[in-house]
Amino acid sequence: MSELPKTFDPAEIESRWYGHWEEKGLFRPDRPGAEPWTIVNPPPNVTGSLHIGHALDNTLQDILVRHARLKGKDALWVVGTDHAGIATQMVVERNMALRQQKRTDLTREEFVAKVWEWKAESGGEITAQLRRLGCSMDWANERFTMDEGFSAAVLKVFVQLHHEGLLYRDKRLVNWDPGLKTAISDLEVEQREVRGSFWHFRYPLEDGSGYIAIATTRPETILGDGAVAVNPADERYAHLVGKRCLLPIVNRSIPIIADEYVKMDFGSGAVKITAAHDHNDYDVAKRHPEAGIPLINLLNADATMSDNCPEAYRGLDRYVARAKVVADFEAIGLLDKVEEHVHQVPYGDRSGVVIEPWLTDQWYVDAATLAKPAIEAVRSGAIRIVPKTWEKTFFNWMENIQPWCVSRQLWWGHRIPAWYAEDGRVFVAETLAEAQVEAGEGVMLTQDEDVLDTWFSSALWPFATLGWPEETDISPSPSGEGFGEGNAAWEEQTSDHTPLPASSSPNPSSEEEGLRSLHGRYPNDVLVSGFDILFFWNARMMMQGIHFMGRSGQRPLIESVPFRTLYLHGLVRAADGSKMSKSKGNTVDPLVLIDRYGADALRFFMAAMESQGRDIKMDERRVEGYRNFATKLWNAARFCQVNGIGGSTTLEPPSAALAVNKWIEAELIRTVEAVDLALAEFRFDAAANAIYQFVWSRFCDWYLELIKGQVDDETKAVAGWVLDQILVLLHPFMPFITEELWHGLMPGRSELIVAKWPQPFARALDPAAEAEVEWLIRLIGEIRAARTELNVPPGTKLPMHVRDASDETLARLNRGAAVLARMAKVEAEVGQVTGGAAQVVVDEATFVLPLESVIDLEAERARLAKGIAAAEKERDALAGRLGNASFVERAKPEAVEKARADHGEKVAEAERLRAALGRLG
Incomplete structure (x- = not known):
């Protein structure tokens, strides 16, 4: 037994052990006959780098997967990255701009090829950083949402949903980013408080009897007004409902309608309705078909004014048009007043420009239909949401869900498998050849230019990563000698992002058998996610997973869900509780903390601070404190070495006669019970605290002090056994130091990562001995x-x-x-x-x-x-x-x-x- 160094050096230990684990294939599922256990990582953007939220999310997942592995389960952590359509396209276009190039200088195919080149050279930063954090992911089967196998799944889902009438093309309002010139999701919109103006204008009544006053923060949209609305309970305007007024400048007659959407105590109590440029106005128009409110698209894709505007406004920037509308109203005496007004304005989180509600043709999924089985899954307990308090929010959103816009006006992504004939007919198929068969010989077809929202593809993550729709199994390593060999060869074979290599076992004869053959990997056991993507990703995985794995009721709901448990953690905030942002300068780089204190300390901090339902306040002093905890454990192990205490050769507690040895065995057993219960309930903080208190207080501060000078053979056996159990218990939280000490106490034994989890042996309890100590x-x-x-x-x-x-x-x-x-x-x-x-x-x-x-x-x-x-x-x-x-x-x-x-x-x-x-x- 070589003596442990006097100084604990996390950096040296971490780089050495991670490489060893990965080289030996110890993250691969390789326990035939063992209970399968599966978790998938929320795929980070391929453009991304590790931020503090990733550190929390992946630490919690790694704790669960290492714990499952130690419990003897055949644990698989599926890993991969998301192609991140908008983010990746922006990165590549920015790089091109440095060389005075634009995307439009290239053909679509040439640009996509450039993105693949960038991905090959620079797209692996975050995966390298996840390794630094200690994530025990199955890198040998790393997936990418644009790899060939996954892309096949995306096309199949799109086509099948369309054939079932659950996916369709429609003209509706979307969040339009004029900078990126694409529709974006709600998640990609950030509301900023802006100090602006509130303009009050008069609209003359058509019969000449007066006017009705409206107020707006966007005067340029007046050009597309289709009605004026008042509250039906507002006595001031009751006599005007049903009459018409004239829209100044445009000279169009529009109706005055009554709708409860209007707030009587806000502005003038009368609201202009621009159905093509405001989500609420669009809903009002749908509720009043009798009013014939027109949908007038005022803007072009770049937020200049369209040809639907009066000629004097066409081609103007929206803000130039705003100033002109105000000036023109003032010139004809219909500008009442201008007030300062602080209000929320939507901005694109990537482009930084103001988002416009824009009426455009997009592809939509019938989310309301797909949501029903997902709602039932949570209500019935087929999916458990932890903390349970999130269920109310889940049900509220899912029961009021809107159609899901899944198309994006980009070049990078899964191109929509729809082809258009010159006569306007649309043919949806997985390939051009299939579409041509539908269209008929000689019909010229042009593929849709748009790509799919990345949330659409990532919604398939729990099953498409496992080989669906191909009836394949999770493969062994290419060498055929087990999961520890041949990773380099596998990476060479799949450098073009081809699908997972097929298993050497025969393919099953049906899709249902294929799913069962995936080592029982579907449903996944648990999904760990931030609560902020509950609807954008978690709920959509439920909808897609149940629909495609359930095959319309052929498989029970409990077997169709994508995961059995959804654990939603909080956000990591700044020390003062504020949200972290680069603009505030209060972000924390987890890699800096790892350099300073070690990955183990950062991981333990994340676990100890993760209390269900609460955000985490970043506190570097706590991280430093857990580095001190690791040092204390290191010194305790060195003390044991000096006193002839090494690793244990037994899983059961050694026989003990001394009260102090009976006491520490009992304390350890109670700690095992506490940690098991805490992890079963996803109480990461309780599990971490139980281990911390036992190691620091009971073992280091008391037990080792109590036995000083009295280390006989019995005590050596007991101390060695307890220290071994500590290392196993602590391993999911602090994998690096525990693996190093495991081998330092007994060189040559198998790796700790595949050791056995401690058992709560009741025979070791002796109440009298415990009471005396x-x-x-x-x-x-x-x-x-x-x-x-x-x-x-x-x-x-x-x-x-x-x-x-x-x-x-x-x-x-x-x-x-x-x-x-x-x-x-x-x-x-x-x-x-x-x-x-x-x-x-x-x-x-x-x-x-x-x-x-x-x-x-x-x-x-x-x-x-x-x-x-x-x-x-x-x-x-x-x-x-x-x-x-x-x-x-x-x-x-x-x-x-x-x-x-x-x-x-x-x-x-x-x-x-x-x-x-x-x-x-």
Whole structure:
């Protein structure tokens, strides 16, 4: 057994062990006959780099998969990246711009080829960073949402949904990004607070009897108005409902209608309805077909004014047109007033330009139909959402779901498999050849220029990554010698992103058999995700998974769902609780933290802070604290080595006669039970805290101290066994240091990553032995506290007299005499104590420590009294401040929080000093 280095060096350990695990194929599922266990990673954008949210999300997943592996399950963590249509196209176009090139300088095929070149050269940054975090993913079968096999699944889903009438083309309002010139999802829109203007305009009544006033923040959209709406309960306008007014500048007659959407106390109480450029207005128009409200598209794709506008406005930038509309209204005397107005404006999160609601032809999925089985899956318990509090939000959104726009006006992505004939007919098929058969010989076909939303393809992730729709299995390594060999050859074979190589086993005869043959990988066991993509990804996986794996009721719902449990974690926020953003300069780079403290420390921080339903406040001091925890464990292992304690050869606790050994075995068993329960309930914080408290307090601070100088053969066996169990328990949270110590304590044994999870052996429990050691710990702790509080010099040995002790306590004192002398610096004596003394009470007995000749008792009493007075004064002052409603309401929240914390500290300090004074009698 080679001696462990004196200094714990995370960087050296982490790079060495990760390479070893991956080279030996230890992340691959390779346990024939074992219970399969599967998790898929939320595929990060291929353009991405590891951010603190990724660090949280992937740490939690790795804890679960390493735990499952240690529990003997055939654990698979599917890994891959998303092609990220918009983000990737932007990156490549930006790189081209540096060389004075534009996308439109190339053909579509040439540009896509450039994107593939970029992906091959630069697209693997985040996967390398996930390795640094310690993620035990099945890299040998890494997937990409644009690889050949996955693309086949995407095309099949699109075509099948279309044939079933669940996917269609329609003209509807979308979020249009004029910078990127594409529709984008709600997730890609960020609302910013903008200081703008609220313009009030008059629309003359058609009969000449007056006017109706409206107010708007977007005057340029007036050119497309189709109606004016008022609230049906608004008496001010009741006489105008059903009449018509004239739209100035355009000179178009439009109706005045009544709709409850209008707020009577906002603006003038009358609202212009521009159905083609506002989502709410569009809904109003649909509710009032009798009004014949037109859908007038005012904008071009670049947000210039279209030919549907009066000639004087055509081609103008939207903001130039805005100023002209205001000026023209003012010129004809119909501008009432202009008010300053702070309001929310939608911006594209990537382009940074203002998003426009735009009426355009897009492809839509009938989400309402697909949502019904997903709703039933959650209601029935086929899918469990943790924390359960998210169910209400889930149901509310799913029961009011809108059609899902799945087309994007990009070149990079899965091109929509729809072909158009010159006469306007559309043919949806997986290939041009199939579309041509449908269209007939000689019909010229042109493929749709758009690509699919990346959320559409990633919704297939739980089953398309496993080989669907091909009836293939998760393959062994190409060498055929098991999962540890041949990774380099596999990577060479699949450099063009071809599908997973097929299994050597015969293909099943049906799709249903094919799904069953995937080692029971579908449904996945759990999905870990941020709550912020509950609808954009999680819910859509439920809809697509149930629909395609259930095959319209052929397979039970519980077998059709994509995952059995959905765990939704919070967001990582800045230390003050604010949202992290680059503009605020408060983002945290997890790689910097790994460089500084090690991946193990960062991982443990993430787990310890992950409390269901709460966001995590970033606190680098806590990360540093967990680095100190790792160092403490390292030093404990070195102490064991020096004392001849090595790794254990048994899974069961060794036989023990000494109370201290029985006690630590029992403590370990209870910790195993606590961790098992916590992980079963997805309480990562509780699991981490149980391990932390056991390792730091029970094992390092007490057990190792209690056995010093008394390390006999029994103790070596017990200590080695307990330390081994610690390493296994801690491994999912801190994989690197635990693997290093595992081999340092017993070189040559199999890797810890595939060891066996501890079992809670009940036979190791001995309540009497546990009670004796707990009593000894309490006594030592009380004596140490008294010595510290009363300023007794640390090295001074004190006599200790005991009063009112039972026979059992006297026997315990006798057995623990050596430990008390070493750890509490006291020796039990008989006789009466005269003069000043400190008193410690534990259970029925009083322990008296003479101090007459050790400290100046009067000076000590005076010091304690002064300290009590000072603490109480500060306590009362803080209580007064907190009792002042003005302070609590007006002060910054962090100032109030600090005052409460300070008050609590002063209350505790006053109580502690008063107890110390009381000890002196």
